[in-house]
Amino acid sequence: MRRVATAADLALQVMRARFAGKRIGFVPTMGALHEGHLALIDLAKEHCDFVVASIFVNPLQFGRGEDFKRYPRGLEADAKALERAGCDVLFAPTVEDIYPGGKPRVTHRAGRVAELFEGKARPGHFDGMLTVVARLFELVQPDLAVFGTKDAQQLFLVRKLARDLAAERVGADGGQEIEILPAPTIRDVDGLALSSRNRFLSLAGRRQATVLFKALAAAERVARGGAGVQGALFAANTVLAEVPEAKLDYLAVVSEESFLPVPEDFRGEARMLIAVVLENVRLIDNASIRF
């Protein structure tokens, strides 16, 4: 695996792969890698011949008072894990490489959906996320990029970004759209979705954190038994109430097409979203549920 930090070194590696006729896959991360991230690399390798992973803790997507400073970093361990996973290039740029002069040249606005759920709790987060993803796409120029379903709202917005970027480029190079491949959420044996932030939980907090998965499972169960959206929300709420230390931020069922809440009489596939704050750690999870 090659490790590169600058845009020029990255471009060289990607160009070589492209000349060799390889299909290029991209996995953007903020590092502190766990099995969830490595599953994204595996998936990229299944679909591509050349995989680039990036590690960049993007200051733009952290709000004031958020955990940018304490966000876990461990480049050496991450590089070893990526190498073992068969990644071809690790792009680990500095802020200056991504935003020359300290500011993004082009910023992206995430729009209305970004004001809900994670966006409501973290103003500016999705603008910052889309701005860095667009910049990384510009640098890597992948054919395909893999994003985790764990961050469902991010995935929804990145899909829209890929469509918008292709539409902007129509005429330039035919508007070839970057394929966005969703990856399933990797969980611990007790159901807790893996997250770089789980390490901030105490032993007791770690146990309590399973309440997100348990709430989703309860909702899925009652939906399978014929309960509608309200019934599923009630079931999830009941489970969440058993752990009052997990302060509920939002619980909702949204449409896969619009990411807006579905009506009570909705039938079909929708996504239940949960966010809590436990021991000062923000935890999110979601599941697809058939009603």
Ligand code: AMP
């Ligand atoms: P992050 O480093 O947290 O920005 O995450 C990088 C990518 O890994 C994003 O596409 C996430 O959705 C994805 N990801 C994070 N946690 C998991 C998980 N437990 N399972 C699968 N993908 C994940």
